[in-house]
Amino acid sequence: MHKPLKAVDPYGPARRSAARMLIAQAVDATSGAFTASELAEGLASAGNGVGLATIYRALSAMEESGYVVRVGARGEAALFARCGRDGHHHHAVCTGCGAVEHVECHLDQTVGAAATGNGFTITDHEMTIFGVCKTCN
Amino acid sequence: MHKPLKAVDPYGPARRSAARMLIAQAVDATSGAFTASELAEGLASAGNGVGLATIYRALSAMEESGYVVRVGARGEAALFARCGRDGHHHHAVCTGCGAVEHVECHLDQTVGAAATGNGFTITDHEMTIFGVCKTCN
DNA sequence: GGGCATGTGAGAACGATTCTCACTTATACC
DNA sequence: GGTATAAGTGAGAATCGTTCTCACATGCCC
Structure with a gap:
């Protein structure tokens, strides 16, 4: 299960x-x-x-x-x-059944680099992802 | 200004x-x-x-x-x-002075692809980014 | 078993936000 | 310009999630 x-x-x-x-x-x-x-x-x-x-x-x-x-x-x-998974990651929540999917965080390589290009140093971030899981789809 | x-x-x-x-x-x-x-x-x-x-x-x-x-x-x-900028993007907020920096959204190419690998379809997402701007740094 | 730090429960308090309702006003039409 | 009316306003009550308070209960260490 x-x-x-x-x-x-x-x-x-x-x-x-x-x-x-x-x-x-x-x-x-x-x-x-x-x-x-x-x-x-x-x-x-x-x-x-x-x-x-x-x-x-x-x-x-x-x-x-x-x-x-x-x-x-x-x-x-x-x-x-x-959540028992190690390391920094985010979670996608299914709006149908509430199932949670682990999602890698690419902020450091992508968004982070873009932001620091302007001299901005990211110290903290949060991401909320909603979607529909395989079963509910 | x-x-x-x-x-x-x-x-x-x-x-x-x-x-x-x-x-x-x-x-x-x-x-x-x-x-x-x-x-x-x-x-x-x-x-x-x-x-x-x-x-x-x-x-x-x-x-x-x-x-x-x-x-x-x-x-x-x-x-x-x-915010007068067009297109989908996020905002990084400086915790020192409140300055706002526009940040490209790479979710579609990176996180999105990773999530849909499991059959999960992302319908909505939100990102909150905090950091320190060039001036406050 | 006793002592005490820690957890519990009920409900009050809190803060952000929304709603209600009587009143005001910007705008369209004459 | 005058008028009708739909839309906006303000004060305060209501709502909702969350945290705090305080008296009481209970795990855990000696």
């Missing part, structure tokens, strides 16, 4: 609480990208109500440990996804 | 009200990227108080007519900039 993912500890050296374990399971059970409130709904409908604040805290802990990444935004809400 | 910009009507065929003219002037007087509330502050401190709702409405009218573009976000707030 899942592609093999880098085995990363969801929370690093932090404490293993019941709520955080439920949240990590819910994240693993989700095949694509999700928002914090979708996660909350999923947990609630499975009878595991977890406070929204707790979910946000768990998500930022997971983000910090590299277990999940922010892959863009759906409307106003931040979109997260499980 | 300014690079020559494509002469675009700020509001298209819409009505020329006093408030909108003030807002367009404030946008023109700003050399780099700005948020809606920065624009509001600037207008207020110049003695031209304009309602925030009006500024948002004017900005979306300007965005629609292509007079300004959304170049990313500073914290939670959307970052706008005057």
Whole structure:
């Protein structure tokens, strides 16, 4: 079902609480990208109500440990996804099913070079890519 | 002072009200990227108080007519900039002075090709680039 | 087992943005 | 120039995602 993912500890050296374990399971059970409130709904409908604040805290802990990444935004809400891949890259999100595709970052060779041609030094960048996956196509 | 910009009507065929003219002037007087509330502050401190709702409405009218573009976000707030350049491209924003640099988009040739290799069709993408400009460097 | 640092939950707070509604005004038409 | 009216305005309420607060609960180390 899942592609093999880098085995990363969801929370690093932090404490293993019941709520955080439920949240990590819910994240693993989700095949694509999700928002914090979708996660909350999923947990609630499975009878595991977890406070929204707790979910946000768990998500930022997971983000910090590299277990999940922010892959863009759906409307106003931040979109997260499980990512175990190493190295700098971006994510394309399928607008149909939410599937996430890893995308190499060519900024350094292309856009970066173009920008620095004007004496501009890029320090940070973010890319949000939406599309339609093979299955939904 | 300014690079020559494509002469675009700020509001298209819409009505020329006093408030909108003030807002367009404030946008023109700003050399780099700005948020809606920065624009509001600037207008207020110049003695031209304009309602925030009006500024948002004017900005979306300007965005629609292509007079300004959304170049990313500073914290939670959307970052706008005057852009008269044709064709698809992105914008790099200097974190020091807010200066905006146009950046070619190489997504179609590079990232796009990589993604579609997996059967993924990219329909939409956004890029936010931050850095330091020649002057601030 | 005890102590305490850390996590939790509910709800308030926050900030950006949008909406509402009564009022004003630019513009088209006479 | 006068008038009708569609479009814009302003103030403030509403909305929505996210973060903060605070009292309480609980993992983990000794």
